[in-house]
Amino acid sequence: MAALLSVDRVSKRFGGLAALEDVSLSVMAGEIYGLIGPNGAGKTTLFNCMTGLYTVSSGAIRLLGQPVQNSKPHRIVELGFARTFQNIRLFSNMTALENVMVGRHIRTRTGVVGAVLRGPFSCAEEQASRQRARELLGFVGLAGKGQALAGHLSYGAQRRLEIARALATEPKLLALDEPVAGMNPSERREMGDLFRKLRDAGITLLLIEHDVKLVMGLCDRVAVLDYGRKIAEGTPEVVQRDAAVIEAYLGGEPA
Amino acid sequence: MTALVARLRRNPLLAYGLLAVLLLLLPFLVGAGLGRGWVRVLDFVLLYSMLALGLNIVVGYAGLLDLGYIAFYALGAYLFAWLSSPHFGIHLPFWLVLPTGAALAGLFGVLLGAPTLRLRGDYLAIVTLGFGEIIRIFMNNLDAPINVTNGPQGINLIDPIRIAGLSLGQTTQLAGITFSPPHLYYYFFLAMTLATVFVALRLQDSRIGRAWAAIREDEVAAAAMGINTRNIKLLAFAMGAMFGGLAGGLFAAFQGFISPESFNLMESIMILCMIVLGGMGNVPGVLLGAFLLTVLPEALRYVGDWQRAVLGNVVVDPNDLRMLLFGLAMVMMMLYRPAGLIPSRQRRREFDADDGVAEQEQASLYDAGA
Numbered sequence: 002m003a004a005l006l007s008v009d010r011v012s013k014r015f016g017g018l019a020a021l022e023d024v025s026l027s028v029m030a031g032e033i034y035g036l037i038g039p040n041g042a043g044k045t046t047l048f049n050c051m052t053g054l055y056t057v058s059s060g061a062i063r064l065l066g067q068p069v070q071n072s073k074p075h076r077i078v079e080l081g082f083a084r085t086f087q088n089i090r091l092f093s094n095m096t097a098l099e100n101v102m103v104g105r106h107i108r109t110r111t112g113v114v115g116a117v118l119r120g121p122f123s124c125a126e127e128q129a130s131r132q133r134a135r136e137l138l139g140f141v142g143l144a145g146k147g148q149a150l151a152g153h154l155s156y157g158a159q160r161r162l163e164i165a166r167a168l169a170t171e172p173k174l175l176a177l178d179e180p181v182a183g184m185n186p187s188e189r190r191e192m193g194d195l196f197r198k199l200r201d202a203g204i205t206l207l208l209i210e211h212d213v214k215l216v217m218g219l220c221d222r223v224a225v226l227d228y229g230r231k232i233a234e235g236t237p238e239v240v241q242r243d244a245a246v247i248e249a250y251l252g253g254e255p256a
Numbered sequence: 257m258t259a260l261v262a263r264l265r266r267n268p269l270l271a272y273g274l275l276a277v278l279l280l281l282l283p284f285l286v287g288a289g290l291g292r293g294w295v296r297v298l299d300f301v302l303l304y305s306m307l308a309l310g311l312n313i314v315v316g317y318a319g320l321l322d323l324g325y326i327a328f329y330a331l332g333a334y335l336f337a338w339l340s341s342p343h344f345g346i347h348l349p350f351w352l353v354l355p356t357g358a359a360l361a362g363l364f365g366v367l368l369g370a371p372t373l374r375l376r377g378d379y380l381a382i383v384t385l386g387f388g389e390i391i392r393i394f395m396n397n398l399d400a401p402i403n404v405t406n407g408p409q410g411i412n413l414i415d416p417i418r419i420a421g422l423s424l425g426q427t428t429q430l431a432g433i434t435f436s437p438p439h440l441y442y443y444f445f446l447a448m449t450l451a452t453v454f455v456a457l458r459l460q461d462s463r464i465g466r467a468w469a470a471i472r473e474d475e476v477a478a479a480a481m482g483i484n485t486r487n488i489k490l491l492a493f494a495m496g497a498m499f500g501g502l503a504g505g506l507f508a509a510f511q512g513f514i515s516p517e518s519f520n521l522m523e524s525i526m527i528l529c530m531i532v533l534g535g536m537g538n539v540p541g542v543l544l545g546a547f548l549l550t551v552l553p554e555a556l557r558y559v560g561d562w563q564r565a566v567l568g569n570v571v572v573d574p575n576d577l578r579m580l581l582f583g584l585a586m587v588m589m590m591l592y593r594p595a596g597l598i599p600s601r602q603r604r605r606e607f608d609a610d611d612g613v614a615e616q617e618q619a620s621l622y623d624a625g626a
């Protein structure tokens with residue numbers, strides 16, 4: 002299988018702090034890839050580098066074979082890589098439906114002239130966007146919530162809405178930053194089901210998660226970051242037994 | 257009265273019909289009731305409405321604070337003067353000059369935007385403020401070595417707008433009714449303003465309008481959702497500038513005379529105040545703001561006469577009083593209706609949201625702890 006995303010010796014420094022050091026990994030099409038590590042390990046920083054929000058200090062990132070390190074975020078979305086945020090970043094004063102429709106921006110073409118004249122093309126496109134947005138709300142379990150303000154939705158619903166918005170960009174690869182943080186066990190199970198549904202729909206998932214049990218049950222492969230370095234990678238069973246991982250998580254000597 | 261309102265609510269067509277008749281008769285009603293001078297004020301209400309709607313695209317829709325907006329108005333006005341006055345001896349028709357002025361202003365919008373749009377908030381405001389002043393200073397000083405702008409004296413004898421042989425600058429008899437130039441310009445400006453309102457409303461409710469709203473709410477998230485933030489901001493700047501340039505051309509033709517004085521910082525601030533007062537981002541609010549802030553200062557001119565009549569002499573100079581009341585009004589607004597007189601749906605939420613958000617954050621903290 003071809004690598005959908007490959008990260009090659011990426012480093013990211015903030016002044017004197019090395020948030021990422023020589024991190025390499027590759028995500029295969031169709032898998033659920035987990036990224037775990039203690040707080041401050043650099044997981045979110047890696048997401049930000051991959052999605053164009055941060056420029057990398059060195060190293061290369063390839064998406065579908067194309068170099069994308071230091072590309073603009075919208076270029077990366079266009080290539081088929083969407084994400085959600087650890088601290089939810091919805092457009093909170095827009096409705097849920099409008100939030101998802103913003104995600105359609107990159108896949109639609111209507112410009113100023115079309116928006117003003119509303120010719121047949123623009124009308125059809127707008128209609129299709131709206132329709133697709135409704136379907137996606139249904140897909141993530143928010144059917145009927147379209148007219149609610151994003152900021153007024155419950156915490157779990159906001160996490161789902163972020164996923165719907167990202168899905169609207171038609172990603173091949175979807176990166177989720179702690180999507181079940183702050184949820185109770187039954188909500189977590191439901192989210193796990195949603196992730197499997199996404200994989201079955203042909204979307205590759207890259208998942209940051211603290212909940213080791215969820216990660217181990219869900220992911221095909223897992224990478225572990227600690228102090229900006231990748232200390233282990235492999236199937237959940239292998240990683241779980243890795244001495245360096247046990248040390249990073251338990252802070253003790255390997256058994 | 258309430259019965260009438262209820263009826264109009266049920267029948268929007270009737271409401272629009274009444275509004276149309278009112279708008280058509282307005283200059284005559286105002287002229288008969290308040291005097292000739294007020295028809296001119298009406299014309300300015302329409303001009304400022306166009307300006308405010310244009311700036312509203314930049315500030316209200318896209319959330320970019322532009323304090324140099326008047327520069328685009330100036331560019332449109334000067335271009336009209338150059339291409340339609342004895343200054344260079346060129347007399348092109350208005351339907352050629354107005355779009356050219358709008359395009360020139362739009363181009364300058366992009367030229368200003370391209371290097372500055374990485375700036376945010378206060379910084380952007382300061383750079384645009386500087387741009388506005390630079391344009392004004394250029395206009396003031398470009399009379400030598402080649403006389404381009406005629407310096408502080410300004411450009412005179414600008415051609416009025418002529419539509420099919422009818423000059424809007426001359427009193428005309430039509431079907432037995434006398435139309436003075438302010439009347440004629442009123443109808444022309446009304447048509448332009450309605451077109452501007454149409455464009456503003458359509459843009460707001462479109463793919464482009466949603467993208468503007470998204471970058472206003474959260475620029476990082478907007479970029480991460482595939483919006484080319486630089487281009488979409490430039491588009492807002494260009495669109496706003498085009499309306500500014502168009503209004504500038506209309507102003508030049510209407511006045512017949514322009515000078516750099518008309519394009520100072522106070523004007524930029526005034527237009528911004530119209531938006532803030534009326535309700536940022538909301539078209540009816542912006543129109544109300546433009547109306548109030550054009551009409552009230554005129555009305556306050558009468559306070560001088562009134563003082564002389566009642567108190568025997570002028571105690572407070574009407575000009576000072578205007579600024580005083582204006583300042584007071586703005587402070588009251590910020591205290592009692594910070595989202596504007598007719599806020600947009602979205603703005604109102606932003607200003608009301610505080611409690612809700614705080615509560616929710618609390619709730620989510622609970623979740624996280626559990």
Ligand SMILES: Nc1ncnc2c1ncn2[C@@H]1O[C@H](COP(=O)(O)OP(=O)(O)OP(=O)(O)O)[C@@H](O)[C@H]1O
Nearest residue numbers: 015018020038039040041042043044045046047087
């Ligand atoms: N913009 C920034 N400027 C400076 N330092 C940063 C910045 N972003 C992240 N860091 C630092 O980089 C390190 C890695 O942070 P990061 O957010 O990537 O960790 P994380 O693995 O996502 O942790 P968590 O599980 O808490 O989300 C931290 O020490 C953090 O303080």
Ligand SMILES: [Mg+2]
Nearest residue numbers: 044045046087
């Ligand atoms: Mg993180």
